[in-house]
Amino acid sequence: MSSENPKRSVFAGFAEVAKALGHPHRLEILELAAQGERSVEGLAEQARLSVANASQHLQLLRRAGLLASRRDGKRILYRLSDSSVLELTAALGRVAERNLAEVRELIGGYFREHDALEPVTRRELTRRLKDDLVTVLDVRSEEEFAAGHLPQAINIPLRELSRRLREIPKSREIVAYCRGAYCVLAFEAVALLRPRGFKIRRLEGGYPEWRAAGLPVIYRQNGGALVPA
Amino acid sequence: MSSENPKRSVFAGFAEVAKALGHPHRLEILELAAQGERSVEGLAEQARLSVANASQHLQLLRRAGLLASRRDGKRILYRLSDSSVLELTAALGRVAERNLAEVRELIGGYFREHDALEPVTRRELTRRLKDDLVTVLDVRSEEEFAAGHLPQAINIPLRELSRRLREIPKSREIVAYCRGAYCVLAFEAVALLRPRGFKIRRLEGGYPEWRAAGLPVIYRQNGGALVPA
DNA sequence: AGATCATTCAATGACTCGATTGAATGATTT
């Protein structure tokens, strides 16, 4: 970031941030870190990266101001530095979805085919929750659920869903959610449960968006590695 | 953008967009194109790039869905593809300003020193304009002004400002604006005029933000290369 | 039809980025 011309330098700084977003693995890491604090190893595993590689990406994201980290015992925990980062990735998604034919096809084709119906808005879910009219289903991993989840949500990770159908009430309407607007888990849950007779829709966005909107969340400090941010 | 895993592909598409934002020259080009349609040569000149280099950047931005282009006679005119792009760059600015110490210093130091006062909000300017209480000063180039400007604005490009002081009423309050939130022209105008006894503040954001907010703008089709988008 | 002109293309060289490997660090635990 060479200086002299202030405007150029500001743009250079902005470009650093944008460059940090410019790699698929890093975008995935950001989505994972948005669920709550995670160790390098945990993130590497979930993103299917080697630990060294994940560490490099994480450091780059931290230098760009997108992630923050702290030490906890012998691990380093990374988290989203700020909810403005969520707004940035959301804006990135909107532009890509609107202006890139390839992305639009992927989302319009794959995603919509799994869930023709509009998602439930956060506002609507809040209202319904107050009257206790819905069952909220969190299909993320147990660690992510433990790090924070929607009030009254039950947790069944997607891969266990087909084995644990009896835990889900068939009489009430179900709202499924996962990691974010472009996380496929909730789509898959809808695709899996609807043909089996469940009344299920998915939530707009995921847990990070819910939390960033200032809506109530539940933390469960269960001695694990994940702590509410 | 290799396929198979839909989620990976979506992230790959997002990364393409982010990569396109990941170069200072391209961010500058985006700011310039946000003022209205411009030819390759015009953009190259304003950004101080060779035509071939600018052309390459422009094509990359178009492939990423950030710019759109059309032919007009023997030139190709580029424009912002969508106002969602403005939201994206605004979000990028907010994150960089908040989380990158270098950028925060630049903006907090250089910019604020030139204008300690808070900018005038768009809402406030709208109200004041209705009562005809302010003079609006556009310090961008004549071409940019011609391509679109705020109602009742007068145009004095920054480099001519010190020679044309008599055109500016000293009795009324002045609101200066330029290309955007991180464009230095309006800051410089404030720094130049305030010591000379003018009551001057700058507008939050610039012309593109005003227009994207749905507020009224004036086009002047004067046969030049710039046409309202 | 040929000349003109804006833009794009293609090729080059310097530089940066990404993933892998194996070693180094540095805090914790025994």
Next chain:
DNA sequence: AAATCATTCAATCGAGTCATTGAATGATCT
């Protein structure tokens, strides 16, 4: 104090990016 473990560092290689140069398009104008 030594062992352990998560993370980071350093070196490497292949691939990709950026600016420059000069040539090639391809639409307009005479």
